[in-house]
Amino acid sequence: MASNDMNGKVALVTGSTGGIGMETARGLAKRGASVIVVGLDHQQARQAAHDIRGSAGHDRVDALAADVTGLDGLQRLASEVAGRYDTLDVLVNNVGMNLPDRALTTDGVEKMFAAHVLAPFTLTHLLLPLLERAPAARVVNLTGGIPGGPIEHDNLLGERRFIGWTFTHYNHTKTMTMAMTLRLAEKLRGSGVTANVVYPGHGYTPMNRSTPIRAFPILYRPIAPLVLKVVAPLFLSDLTRSARSSVYAASSPEPEGVTGAYFDDKCRRKPWPASALDPANQAAVWDLCVRLSAGTLQTTGLRGDG
Ligand SMILES: NC(=O)c1ccc[n+]([C@@H]2O[C@H](COP(=O)([O-])OP(=O)(O)OC[C@H]3O[C@@H](n4cnc5c(N)ncnc54)[C@H](OP(=O)(O)O)[C@@H]3O)[C@@H](O)[C@H]2O)c1
Secondary structure (H helix, E strand, O other): OOOOOOOOOEEEEEOOOOHHHHHHHHHHHHOOOEEEEEEOOHHHHHHHHHHHHHHHOOOOEEEEEOOOOOHHHHHHHHHHHHHHOOOOOEEEEOOOOOOOOOOEOOOOOEHHHHHHHHHHHHHHHHHHHHHHHOOOOEEEEEOOOOOOOOOOOOOOOOOOOOEOOOOEHHHHHHHHHHHHHHHHHHHHOOOOOEEEEEOOOOOOOHHHHHOOHHHOOHHHOOOHHHHHHHHHHHHOOOHHHHOHHHHHHHHOOOOOOOOOOEEOOOOOEOOOOHHHHOHHHHHHHHHHHHHHOOOOOOOOOOOOOO
């Protein structure tokens, strides 16, 4: 039985109509938080909110729809949240996708960079006034795959290479999430808002079910079908386990005040990969986010140069 340590707090989880995000939203609601469920589709978001209310023991579960890969969608989402809530205690930037081919958003941004890096950057900036009004707000960003490879300055948007023998742009963008979050944590220091990264561990989710084999690095492809079709359904279906690190970073008293930290799937603090710590990499990723979001973020004090 979860404790009620989140009573009176408001938490927004993106991509919470299914998979790990939905279990994260449920975990936070069970701890007493008012939760904002966000998915692509209104009907699915309402359905997920209804489901979560059933297990949370309270009715404070809201449903919103937005495509977080688009700057317009992020802006609309932030306005709707600001219209309904005065403060925000938790923002979990959970949306993720593993695409086999390079695709662009309506803004012309590579889609996985948009989902994993630009969306957390932009949504945090847009919701900062609400986060700063909370006594100790927490931003939680998710890494995944095998993060920690090099951050390629001439390939931030997957324009030079996308999938190779060991390289995938999915892993590349998840390493960039880490670099961006480290810089964000530094910029937020003193504001009362913390920013951390969690690794959720593998879960058999809609994302995994729909990931084609060619989205994996070439070396991994021979064993990928076994993992996706046999191991994952048999051993990775308990998504409360996959949501544990997000729920921990968002709500546990232990990491209260901790910022710029990286927690693994067992909620243990882990060292950052060298590529995420590299100031030149952080600056490259941060500056690109600043440039891409320039038309959307005019007024916030955090953006600055890398
Ligand atoms: N699953 C794993 O094994 C694993 C391992 C490591 C890290 N991760 C990371 O954990 C996070 C969650 O992964 P998951 O496997 O639970 O993903 P998932 O199953 O694909 O999650 C689905 C959720 O994301 C929403 N969504 C998808 N695209 C969206 C968009 N453009 N805008 C708004 N919402 C969108 C979906 O909404 P609709 O239902 O409306 O489509 C749904 O709520 C990701 O960041 C992923 O990279 C996952």
